[in-house]
Amino acid sequence: MKRSKIYLLAILALGIALQPLEVKASKVHNTAVSHHTKIAIQKTPLVSSGGNFDVPAGYGWLKVWIRNSGHTILTVNVRMASTNKPYLSYQVPAGKQLIIPNYGKATGIGLHVINFSSKDGVLSGSYSIRMTDSPSASK
Numbered sequence: 040m041k042r043s044k045i046y047l048l049a050i051l052a053l054g055i056a057l058q059p060l061e062v063k064a065s066k067v068h069n070t071a072v073s074h075h076t077k078i079a080i081q082k083t084p085l086v087s088s089g090g091n092f093d094v095p096a097g098y099g100w101l102k103v104w105i106r107n108s109g110h111t112i113l114t115v116n117v118r119m120a121s122t123n124k125p126y127l128s129y130q131v132p133a134g135k136q137l138i139i140p141n142y143g144k145a146t147g148i149g150l151h152v153i154n155f156s157s158k159d160g161v162l163s164g165s166y167s168i169r170m171t172d173s174p175s176a177s178k
Contacts, residue, residue: 077169086155086162094147094151105165106166109157109159112132115154115155118154120150141174
């Protein structure tokens with residue numbers, strides 16, 4: 040009886056191991072696979088010209104990380120390039136970091152521009168942006 044139980048458990052374990060796994064792949068590098076698909080712009084240095092990023096259809100839920108290594112307040116603005124419509128504007132205190140969630144507000148698709156400024160004109164720090172196909176994944 041013991042031997043038949045062991046064989047049965049081995050067969051069940053093998054059967055479970057051979058079942059195909061359904062996992063959505065993440066487009067984010069260096070993170071665990073999740074239930075939502077993400078696109079990320081990771082740890083980019085702040086520059087006076089700012090930067091831009093393209094939001095594809097279905098990925099309008101953003102989360103922005105800003106690290107201000109400078110000695111004055113950093114102003115961050117994100118806007119849609121085609122309409123010049125602002126998406127967000129925040130100030131990050133000197134030596135701090137800020138995580139800006141979407142607060143349930145999706146941005147439009149297409150090219151977006153992110154700009155940085157400070158009172159002393161010195162920009163020091165970095166930013167990252169995550170786009171996702173789910174509002175809950177960007178909060």
